[in-house]
Amino acid sequence: MEVRAIWQGGRAFEAKGPSGYPMNMDATPNYGGEGQAPTPTEMLLSALAGCIGIDVTMILKPHLEKMESIEIIVKGSRREELPTAFTAAELIFDVKGDIDAKKVVRAIKLGEEKYCAVSASLKADITHRLILNGIEIEF
Numbered sequence: 001m002e003v004r005a006i007w008q009g010g011r012a013f014e015a016k017g018p019s020g021y022p023m024n025m026d027a028t029p030n031y032g033g034e035g036q037a038p039t040p041t042e043m044l045l046s047a048l049a050g051c052i053g054i055d056v057t058m059i060l061k062p063h064l065e066k067m068e069s070i071e072i073i074v075k076g077s078r079r080e081e082l083p084t085a086f087t088a089a090e091l092i093f094d095v096k097g098d099i100d101a102k103k104v105v106r107a108i109k110l111g112e113e114k115y116c117a118v119s120a121s122l123k124a125d126i127t128h129r130l131i132l133n134g135i136e137i138e139f
Helices: 040-059 061-066 101-115 117-121
Strands: 004-009 012-016 022-025 067-078 086-097 125-132 135-137
Touching (some): 040 061, 040 086, 101 125
Parallel strands (some): 086 125
């Protein structure tokens, strides 16, 4: 896979990969950017949520008609010193619908351990929580 990032001036870049869709990035103002687009680290956590979300929905495909909503909240912790890499990420799956918790837990674990290329590429410690219909489910 190849992605090209082309400088747009200031600290802004536009990247395009094989899909052809543009992805704009910018630094925050404290790093000289104009804050007109997500930062690369925001995009990284977004990619983590999207990757495992796609995997979970693929695994739960036979049950999706019973699902009302799936929201994935990612909380990333970073080092203080440079590079300020992510050391940990907590993924909170807020799921609503008529589905067995064991199936959702299994899908999350499979997504994380077997399928999600983004989580497999990160050095951070990744943990998960599931809130199903407002009730936290233990893993």
